[in-house]
Amino acid sequence: MNIKLNKPFAANSAVDEFDVRQMKKALNRLGYYQPYEKTGITGIPDADVFSALKSFQKDQGLQATGTARPGDETVSKLSSEAGKKKSGKYIWRAVGDNKVRDSHAELDGTVRDLADSPDPGEEFNCRCWAEFSTPEGLQQELISEVNDSTPKWMEEDFTNHFYNGNGQAITLSQTGYLGEIIEKAREVMFHRVEDQVADKMREIKSGKLVYTTENSYPRLVEVFYVFGGGTIRTKTEGMVTKDGDILSITATVEYEYYDVFTDPVSIREITPLVFSSNPDEAFDWYVKITDFGGTYYVITDRWKTRMLGSIKLTN
Numbered sequence: 001m002n003i004k005l006n007k008p009f010a011a012n013s014a015v016d017e018f019d020v021r022q023m024k025k026a027l028n029r030l031g032y033y034q035p036y037e038k039t040g041i042t043g044i045p046d047a048d049v050f051s052a053l054k055s056f057q058k059d060q061g062l063q064a065t066g067t068a069r070p071g072d073e074t075v076s077k078l079s080s081e082a083g084k085k086k087s088g089k090y091i092w093r094a095v096g097d098n099k100v101r102d103s104h105a106e107l108d109g110t111v112r113d114l115a116d117s118p119d120p121g122e123e124f125n126c127r128c129w130a131e132f133s134t135p136e137g138l139q140q141e142l143i144s145e146v147n148d149s150t151p152k153w154m155e156e157d158f159t160n161h162f163y164n165g166n167g168q169a170i171t172l173s174q175t176g177y178l179g180e181i182i183e184k185a186r187e188v189m190f191h192r193v194e195d196q197v198a199d200k201m202r203e204i205k206s207g208k209l210v211y212t213t214e215n216s217y218p219r220l221v222e223v224f225y226v227f228g229g230g231t232i233r234t235k236t237e238g239m240v241t242k243d244g245d246i247l248s249i250t251a252t253v254e255y256e257y258y259d260v261f262t263d264p265v266s267i268r269e270i271t272p273l274v275f276s277s278n279p280d281e282a283f284d285w286y287v288k289i290t291d292f293g294g295t296y297y298v299i300t301d302r303w304k305t306r307m308l309g310s311i312k313l314t315n
């Protein structure tokens with residue numbers, strides 16, 4: 001980028017309209033200047049362009065005057081820095097009136113790279129500009145409180161409950177494992193839910209989003225042997241808004257954990273084989289061990305996250 005000022009550039013002097021455009025465009029490319037949405041980049045010397053210049057000078061170790069003169073150090077530094085910035089994502093913005101050329105109206109709201117051509121503001125009298133808030137994807141933040149009881153249940157506690165609990169359901173939080181299960185779920189499934197919600201967003205584009213999933217997560221077993229084949233259902237509810245090809249969402253995701261404790265330390269499967277190699281005898285043992293009693297019980301719990309973020313409509 002080669003900025004050539006025609007006149008001194010200062011808030012208190014009669015500036016050149018083309019100078020203002022050049023300065024705004026360079027400062028915009030570097031992320032210092034954002035024009036008013038209704039006007040876009042114009043030759044009008046608004047206060048923001050001078051304060052943007054001041055910030056740029058400060059960051060460059062130049063005297064922060066907010067002014068420049070043809071061919072001075074500020075101008076050459078601004079030219080070289082804007083020229084050096086050759087990559088990075090931005091959103092193309094166009095003024096929403098009927099004077100915008102069709103090709104730029106089409107680019108409005110699209111994610112571009114600084115390497116792409118044309119540049120906003122590059123073509124004759126173009127008022128378009130770059131906005132540097134690019135989509136970063138979807139994120140989830142836990143909004144439920146985790147009140148895990150301590151100490152955590154041990155193996156014998158789960159077994160005890162099998163024999164003495166009369167099948168009464170328990171929660172993860174009662175056993176002290178809710179926090180760990182949530183952490184594990186964050187590792188193995190949160191991103192999957194985000195991907196699925198992103199697909200759903202692209203499908204509906206805007207409006208109310210309701211999306212449910214149901215999956216088994218055998219890998220949660222690493223947390224504790226008891227949690228073998230836990231199922232986690234999710235329900236995402238929120239609103240999707242569309243701006244150009246950027247889709248944004250605010251939603252809550254409800255996670256519901258469900259598991260059944262049926263067989264303490266797999267005693268029924270293992271014991272017959274240990275006691276006998278005769279299948280008939282083994283079956284007898286199986287029946288006897290079943291007679292030891294015990295009632296299966298379910299382990300459940302739920303938690304909520306807030307999902308926020310933006311994605312691109314395409315890709």
Ligand SMILES: [Zn+2]
Nearest residue numbers: 104126127128
């Ligand atoms: Zn334009």
